[in-house]
Amino acid sequence: MAEEAEGPLKRLLVPFILPEKCYDRFFVNLDLLDVPCLKILISKGLGLGIVAGSLLVKLPQVFKILGVKSAEGLSLQAVLLELMALTGTIVYSVANSFPFSSWGEALFLMLQTIAIGFLILHYRGHTMRGVALLGIYVLILLLLLSPLMPKAVVTLLQATNMPAIIMGRLLQVITNYKNGHTGHLSAVTVFLLFGGSLARIFTSIQETGDPLMAVTFIVSSICNGLIAFQLLYYWNVRIPHKWEKKDQ
Numbered sequence: 001m002a003e004e005a006e007g008p009l010k011r012l013l014v015p016f017i018l019p020e021k022c023y024d025r026f027f028v029n030l031d032l033l034d035v036p037c038l039k040i041l042i043s044k045g046l047g048l049g050i051v052a053g054s055l056l057v058k059l060p061q062v063f064k065i066l067g068v069k070s071a072e073g074l075s076l077q078a079v080l081l082e083l084m085a086l087t088g089t090i091v092y093s094v095a096n097s098f099p100f101s102s103w104g105e106a107l108f109l110m111l112q113t114i115a116i117g118f119l120i121l122h123y124r125g126h127t128m129r130g131v132a133l134l135g136i137y138v139l140i141l142l143l144l145l146s147p148l149m150p151k152a153v154v155t156l157l158q159a160t161n162m163p164a165i166i167m168g169r170l171l172q173v174i175t176n177y178k179n180g181h182t183g184h185l186s187a188v189t190v191f192l193l194f195g196g197s198l199a200r201i202f203t204s205i206q207e208t209g210d211p212l213m214a215v216t217f218i219v220s221s222i223c224n225g226l227i228a229f230q231l232l233y234y235w236n237v238r239i240p241h242k243w244e245k246k247d248q
Contacts, residue, residue: 017044043206046199047101054105057193058112061186062119071120072239073183075175079117081168083137085161086110089216091144092158093208095151102207105196161216169223176230181237190231194224 014023022037065071086106093103114137121130143149144157176182200217204210 017041017048039206043203044101047099047104047203047207050196050199050203051101051104051108053192053196054108057105057109057196058116058186058189060188062112062115064184064186065116065119065123068184069123070184071116071123073175073179073181073185074116074120075171076117076120078168078171078175079113079120081164081171083110083113083117085164085168085216085220086113087141087144088157088161088164089213090141091149091154092213094145095149095154096208096210098208098210098213102203102213105200155212158212158216162219165216165220165223169227173226173230176227176234181234181239182227182231183239185227185231187231190224190228194221194228197221197224 010023010027014020018026018037018041022034022040025031025034025037065074086109089103089106090110093106114134117133118130121127121133144154172185176185197217197220201214201221204213204217208214
């Protein structure tokens with residue numbers, strides 16, 4: 001019976017969750033305290049959890065914009081810079097054949113971020129610019145993922161992630177400060193991004209061993225933390241109506 005059960009369980013876990021040597025240590029040798037294998041298991045679990053959670057991370061922001069029919073308080077420049085950073089992570093990870101569990105959330109966050117960019121332009125009365133943004137971005141992404149793209153260019157794109165993340169988050173921080181409120185930023189989205197970037201520091205070190213990826217997530221965590229702090233600081237501040245702004 002043990003051998004029969006081992007077959008489907010092993011196929012489920014190896015190699016997607018555990019390498020075969022760790023499977024043997026956990027389920028054959030019953031060595032449940034093997035530290036290196038525990039690190040792999042925790043990293044994979046966190047990574048897959050982050051990827052699964054990323055499917056919903058920015059949807060509260062999307063629904064909030066649609067619900068109020070306004071993107072008040074959201075910086076388009078910050079969204080575009082975040083899109084650039086996510087694109088760099090996707091292209092760099094694919095080029096280096098990193099496991100999907102170590103970067104997959106970037107793909108789903110990218111789809112939600114480009115949707116937010118379109119909605120910002122749409123509710124500012126520039127719908128055709130939003131459509132153009134979608135079309136141009138798809139073409140750029142396909143070009144970057146092309147086998148013809150030099151690896152040096154891909155590495156350079158990933159290296160620009162840090163300044164892009166810093167600039168993008170600081171633009172949102174400055175926008176919040178100038179407005180004296182966080183507008184229609186979604187608290188759920190902000191705190192999920194902060195928690196996800198913190199967890200990614202560990203998983204990127206464990207699964208990729210790439211220092212550039214690890215430093216990127218450290219910087220991202222600090223910047224996301226600033227926006228999370230502002231959201232708490234301005235929690236009870238009422239967003240002024242457009243007619244109130246005109247009177248000021």
